Amino acid sequence: MTTADTSATAPFDPSLPESKGWPLGRWLAPFAVAIALLSAILTFVVLTGLTRIEPTAQVVNSFYLIDAATILLLLGFILREVWKVVQARRRGRAAARLHVQVVGLFSVIAAVPAVVVAVVANVMIDRGLDQLFTGPTRELVQNAVSIAKAYTFEHAAAIRGDILAVADDIQQTPAPLFDQDRGTFQQLFLRSASARNLPFAMLIDKNGNKLVETEFQQRFATPPPDILNNPDLVNDTEPYLVVLPDENYVAAVIRLRAFSDTFLYVARPLDPFVVGQLKQTELKAQGYAEMEAQRYGIQIAFALMFAVIALTILMASVLIGLNFADRLVAPIRRLMNAASTVSTGDLHVQVPVHRSEGDLAQLGETFNKMTQELRTQRDELVNASELIDSRRRFIEAVLSSASAGIIGVDGSGSVGILNRSAEKLIGHAESETLDHPLSDVLPELDELMKNAREGKQRLVQGQVTIQRDGQERNLSVRVTAEQNNPSRDSYIITLDDITELVSAQRTSAWGDVARRIAHEIKNPLTPIQLSAERIRRKFGRVITDDKAVFEQCTDTIIRQVDDIRRMVDEFSRFARMPKPVMEGEDVADTVRQAVFLMKVAHSEIDIEAELKQDPLRAQFDRRLISQALTNIIKNATEAIEAVPAEELGRGRIDVIAARENNDIIIDVIDNGIGLPKVARARLLEPYVTTREKGTGLGLAIVGRVLEDHGGRIELKDASDFRPGQRGAWMRLRFAVSGHADKVEAGAEPAGDKPPASEKMQPAAETGKVAEATHSETNIEAAGN
Amino acid sequence: MANDILIVDDEADIRELVAGILDDEGFTTRTAGDSDSASAEIASRKPDLVFLDIWLQGSKLDGLQLLEEIKRDHAGLPVVMISGHGNIETAVAAIKSGAFDFMEKPFKSERLILVTTRALAQGQQSAAA
Numbered sequence: 001m002t003t004a005d006t007s008a009t010a011p012f013d014p015s016l017p018e019s020k021g022w023p024l025g026r027w028l029a030p031f032a033v034a035i036a037l038l039s040a041i042l043t044f045v046v047l048t049g050l051t052r053i054e055p056t057a058q059v060v061n062s063f064y065l066i067d068a069a070t071i072l073l074l075l076g077f078i079l080r081e082v083w084k085v086v087q088a089r090r091r092g093r094a095a096a097r098l099h100v101q102v103v104g105l106f107s108v109i110a111a112v113p114a115v116v117v118a119v120v121a122n123v124m125i126d127r128g129l130d131q132l133f134t135g136p137t138r139e140l141v142q143n144a145v146s147i148a149k150a151y152t153f154e155h156a157a158a159i160r161g162d163i164l165a166v167a168d169d170i171q172q173t174p175a176p177l178f179d180q181d182r183g184t185f186q187q188l189f190l191r192s193a194s195a196r197n198l199p200f201a202m203l204i205d206k207n208g209n210k211l212v213e214t215e216f217q218q219r220f221a222t223p224p225p226d227i228l229n230n231p232d233l234v235n236d237t238e239p240y241l242v243v244l245p246d247e248n249y250v251a252a253v254i255r256l257r258a259f260s261d262t263f264l265y266v267a268r269p270l271d272p273f274v275v276g277q278l279k280q281t282e283l284k285a286q287g288y289a290e291m292e293a294q295r296y297g298i299q300i301a302f303a304l305m306f307a308v309i310a311l312t313i314l315m316a317s318v319l320i321g322l323n324f325a326d327r328l329v330a331p332i333r334r335l336m337n338a339a340s341t342v343s344t345g346d347l348h349v350q351v352p353v354h355r356s357e358g359d360l361a362q363l364g365e366t367f368n369k370m371t372q373e374l375r376t377q378r379d380e381l382v383n384a385s386e387l388i389d390s391r392r393r394f395i396e397a398v399l400s401s402a403s404a405g406i407i408g409v410d411g412s413g414s415v416g417i418l419n420r421s422a423e424k425l426i427g428h429a430e431s432e433t434l435d436h437p438l439s440d441v442l443p444e445l446d447e448l449m450k451n452a453r454e455g456k457q458r459l460v461q462g463q464v465t466i467q468r469d470g471q472e473r474n475l476s477v478r479v480t481a482e483q484n485n486p487s488r489d490s491y492i493i494t495l496d497d498i499t500e501l502v503s504a505q506r507t508s509a510w511g512d513v514a515r516r517i518a519h520e521i522k523n524p525l526t527p528i529q530l531s532a533e534r535i536r537r538k539f540g541r542v543i544t545d546d547k548a549v550f551e552q553c554t555d556t557i558i559r560q561v562d563d564i565r566r567m568v569d570e571f572s573r574f575a576r577m578p579k580p581v582m583e584g585e586d587v588a589d590t591v592r593q594a595v596f597l598m599k600v601a602h603s604e605i606d607i608e609a610e611l612k613q614d615p616l617r618a619q620f621d622r623r624l625i626s627q628a629l630t631n632i633i634k635n636a637t638e639a640i641e642a643v644p645a646e647e648l649g650r651g652r653i654d655v656i657a658a659r660e661n662n663d664i665i666i667d668v669i670d671n672g673i674g675l676p677k678v679a680r681a682r683l684l685e686p687y688v689t690t691r692e693k694g695t696g697l698g699l700a701i702v703g704r705v706l707e708d709h710g711g712r713i714e715l716k717d718a719s720d721f722r723p724g725q726r727g728a729w730m731r732l733r734f735a736v737s738g739h740a741d742k743v744e745a746g747a748e749p750a751g752d753k754p755p756a757s758e759k760m761q762p763a764a765e766t767g768k769v770a771e772a773t774h775s776e777t778n779i780e781a782a783g784n
Numbered sequence: 785m786a787n788d789i790l791i792v793d794d795e796a797d798i799r800e801l802v803a804g805i806l807d808d809e810g811f812t813t814r815t816a817g818d819s820d821s822a823s824a825e826i827a828s829r830k831p832d833l834v835f836l837d838i839w840l841q842g843s844k845l846d847g848l849q850l851l852e853e854i855k856r857d858h859a860g861l862p863v864v865m866i867s868g869h870g871n872i873e874t875a876v877a878a879i880k881s882g883a884f885d886f887m888e889k890p891f892k893s894e895r896l897i898l899v900t901t902r903a904l905a906q907g908q909q910s911a912a913a
Contacts, residue, residue, distance in 0.1 A: 519868050526890035527797035533893035534805050558892075565890055 029077045029323065033316040036070035040312040043067055047305050060301060067308040074315035081322040099329045106321025111314040118306035125302050133292045145285045148278035155250045155270060156241045162196040163239045163252040163266045170203075171258040178259065186212050198266045204228070206261040220267045223253050228263055248275050331360040335367055347375040405475075405495035409438050413449070416490070425475065425495050427468040438493075442466070445477060445493065452479040452491060463498070474502040518572040525561050532557040580621035580708045582738040587616040587625075587664050591657045594629045598653075602637045605651035612658035619738030620664075620709055628702040629655075632668045632730050635698065639672025639728060663711065663733050669718050671727040680715050702732070710735035787811045787904065790831040792822040792850070793866065794841040798889075802835060805893050806900060819845035826854065826861075833903050834863045836883075838874055848877060855882040862907040864899055866891075 089096035169192035202213035405422030640651035711734030718727035816822035838847035865886035
């Protein structure tokens, strides 16, 4: 995981490529540092004379030049690094400030000791040289030199006295002795010399030729003639002294007055040890003096050396500091970059972990773990929220598809949620009810809500009736308290539209009542009828007076009983209409038969069937449709009969059957009295009739039959069909499949234009009671 | 000629009227107001035809039960059921139980006489057989 993430996160860590790029540059700086240090050390070594190379001014200068060059090189590197840091800082790169701080601290820590040591060393050297060239040391050297000189002068003074004494001795001897008795003279000369403790003495002429000499192991050089012949140097009163420390002797020469051009030359060897010491002392003193002359040069050289080394170390340490800062800052920078990436919400960040970075590596590891953990938790959260979301969508889908209306009400009584069914029931869209108080949206629920709030039970039920858009709806209401949060109760209100149920219950109850009434009415009808018939049968033969009256009375009783029975039958049939039994049948044939029957019954009217398709197959209850059609045609005949004879002409009824899309359409057009212009829609309602003796059930039954077949009855005027024609146009429409597959309430379309000629409506207007009654009887026969 | 007819109906008016009409036509009639008295009448003398109301109010047995009892004891005795109002199920049940026919109230005298004549003829046939 970590490796994968490292590669994945590489683009997020801009510091990575930089640290790996330009390897030459990385190695150049340490190399330069090494060169600089090496040259500084070499300079030091050479300058301190630890090598065979003579630290001459030329050598030292060239070393200094090399040092300067390396320092300049380092300086170049440093400037480059500093420039980079400054640039980074200017760009606001992460950890640039830390970088600068680390480098600065490093430089200070490295430079301060170097400078301090350099200063201290310089002071020390100065103090040391001061001590060397002043005070006792200088005196000591001078004394040593003085002593050596004094020793020589002493020997010289001694030899002066000796030579003067020997010269005296020789000059006091008679001159001829030298010339005549050279042997005696020589003895005398030797005695005089040895008496003076002169190991060597000789007489020489002006050309340096030996005349007389003592015997001595050591050879002494004779003075050159140019010295002897120089009267400024050699005269007869004062000897000319020569100290020859290299030859380890002092010599003196003097001209002898008693002899012509004869010189006495004596020499005495010095103590070789003393002479050696004397020579060394002189040499040292000379060196000392030279050193003193060079003192400031040395001091400057050392100061320069210190400066070079200090500078080199400073530069090196700055470079090392930069390098170190790079290494130290790099992981921090990675962390900062990663952290800033995380702060933008991207948790897919892992920093590379290098073991060599120690604590920072551990920090990086912890950071990686942290982001990983965060990511895991966030993913879990996201998953959880997705899960919740999908559940919410599911619940919303359930809510919106639920047939029951559901309203969520919060503790303050405002609507929080409202599903589609509820929207329909209360007649408001969800958007216009949300956050509105429930008592505004559905004031009918106030009572129940009050109970729910005050009551202890979780569930409150009840029924309310609401008025929306002129329609009355019966709702079964359940209020469930959600007591998750005791301080803020919320409620779920479930609304079930039980309008249909209530209506069905009503119909059912009404059907029972109707049946019961029918039974109770019919029961007494039997004895009435039987009585009337018995009277007629038994006494009809007997009665002779006013027999017509007798017959009329009994007939009226019997006929009226029959009417009552028929009305009760119709009444109860409507109350419990049989369920249609759908079967595949031929509409054309059904129409043909119905028309044929009515034709037979009403030969005075032209009744024509026009079948657009034959056969015309559909799913329907033949008996019911046939009955409905018969009813309509019968109504048409009555409408025609209601027209005054002088206006009528020939009565005509057209019956047209056709298929229109998925509907079967049967049109019945008559040229009768027509439909009333107002309140036609009401004609479809039960017990509405315009006829005195009509039950008002005929059209209602037809409408209901068609509704059961997924259709309806449409009431129009014949003039819509054939311009100028008087009369009504009834359209029976039902679905081919026998049931409604589209929502089409049967009553609605009927309401458009004034409806229909109910069976008897014209009859009522004309008041032809007996005829109407009669035709009704026929209809029933046909229907049955 | 067999003309002994028993009329069983809880309603006195109907009972008496049916009996009167049939009397007028020359039949011999007896009447019973409940199942017990009807059973007693049948037991005392087996009639040739029984008119039986389906709904015998305040009786031990209703019409259909009484019909089953009669059919059990006198399989050949024709029984015509009288029903209060159109009820196909009841009629079917009655025919299945062995009733000869049924008449729906209100019925006309002609139908009553017609059914009586046919039922008696059938009863005679079955008796002869």
